[in-house]
Amino acid sequence: MLKKLQLKNFRIHKDTEIEFSGGLNLIVGGNGQGKTSVIEAIYFLCTTRNYKGAPDQEILRFGGQEYEINGVFSHKAETSARIYYSSGENKRYYLKNGKQVSKATEVIGSLPVVLLTPEDHAITQGTPSERRKFVDSVISQESSPYLHSLLDFNRTLKQRASLLFRIREHGASSSRISELEAWDEKLADSGTELIGFRKRFIAEFAPYLADAYRHIPGNKEVPEIEYVFLNGKAGDDIKKYFLEQLKARRNEEIRRGTNLTGPQKDEFVFSINGMALRNFGSQGQHKTYQAALRFAQFFYLKDKSGLTPILLLDDVFGELDAERSVNISEYLKITGQAFITITDFSNISFIKTGESDKVIFIKEGRQVERL
Numbered sequence: 001m002l003k004k005l006q007l008k009n010f011r012i013h014k015d016t017e018i019e020f021s022g023g024l025n026l027i028v029g030g031n032g033q034g035k036t037s038v039i040e041a042i043y044f045l046c047t048t049r050n051y052k053g054a055p056d057q058e059i060l061r062f063g064g065q066e067y068e069i070n071g072v073f074s075h076k077a078e079t080s081a082r083i084y085y086s087s088g089e090n091k092r093y094y095l096k097n098g099k100q101v102s103k104a105t106e107v108i109g110s111l112p113v114v115l116l117t118p119e120d121h122a123i124t125q126g127t128p129s130e131r132r133k134f135v136d137s138v139i140s141q142e143s144s145p146y147l148h149s150l151l152d153f154n155r156t157l158k159q160r161a162s163l164l165f166r167i168r169e170h171g172a173s174s175s176r177i178s179e180l181e182a183w184d185e186k187l188a189d190s191g192t193e194l195i196g197f198r199k200r201f202i203a204e205f206a207p208y209l210a211d212a213y214r215h216i217p218g219n220k221e222v223p224e225i226e227y228v229f230l231n232g233k234a235g236d237d238i239k240k241y242f243l244e245q246l247k248a249r250r251n252e253e254i255r256r257g258t259n260l261t262g263p264q265k266d267e268f269v270f271s272i273n274g275m276a277l278r279n280f281g282s283q284g285q286h287k288t289y290q291a292a293l294r295f296a297q298f299f300y301l302k303d304k305s306g307l308t309p310i311l312l313l314d315d316v317f318g319e320l321d322a323e324r325s326v327n328i329s330e331y332l333k334i335t336g337q338a339f340i341t342i343t344d345f346s347n348i349s350f351i352k353t354g355e356s357d358k359v360i361f362i363k364e365g366r367q368v369e370r371l
Helices: 035-047 118-125 128-142 144-170 174-215 238-248 250-256 283-305 322-334
Strands: 002-010 013-019 024-028 066-074 078-086 091-096 099-101 113-116 223-228 267-272 310-314 338-342 358-363 366-368
Touching (some): 013 366, 024 035, 035 066, 035 078, 035 113, 035 338, 035 358, 118 128, 118 283, 128 283, 144 174, 144 250, 174 223, 174 322, 238 250, 267 283
Parallel strands (some): 024 338, 310 338
Antiparallel strands (some): 002 013, 066 078, 078 091, 091 099, 358 366
């Protein structure tokens, strides 16, 4: 649970301090008033990265020299987290319980978080890389070994691509080909490991998705995920097939100077009742699927980690019809702490608030009593 958040020179916020409830926290404000910045800051603290992909100079409030995000979390004990950026040094620091953290892997998964935004349309409607990013983000929060394997694989990809480019530019000497074969072996090892993690994840995640989907539209549609790796042609011996493909496509990879085979090309096919969502889904089905993916992520991480994730919903209800909004509102009753940004407070009668919930009004980067 996040108990308190302080923002200094972060976006429009000069010095904002907010205390939260352990239930629903409705963050209400007009466009450009700073409500989404609260969600952005919470996600930043939990993952060490800005989900909007914004550079630090863009985040820094106009005229400021540094920004800070401070949060106090509680589970069995209190945990303080702080992000500090100095424009003079052009450097960002992350501190946990007062100690500087140098690696994101030391934070990711310890403060689990789930974020649902309108930009999630890219997961179901965008390129395969968006679906890989979703899967990677879920598994990485649950499995430290997966996160380390993913980072190792990406480093190997980068090194191998650099070698392919050098061979293209300077020729295929025997020493360079020997080096490439060594990188092939390493890529096949780490890639096969990633594929194994992803296969297990999809098998475990599918029931969570089906359950979440039932809660939102309340109909008999059945969602499914198919994991397609190595072009869907690998047999039981994945590493062997992987190496065969690397060898078969070597000339093409050298000619293009880049990696063409491996789990960086994987696809996850979302479907409803056996029909591919990307090709045949309605807008309503896409939005339902996106919300179901995030609620499935929430309960999956909760069961796997033993920690209840913080749930963030940024301007989601403006994208949904009344029926889905009501169903999601009911679903929120069993999630624990949640943060929901809303533009129009008069149009959310479907959200049932209780004594443990809180309404927070944000105007011009400040918390106010009412709008």
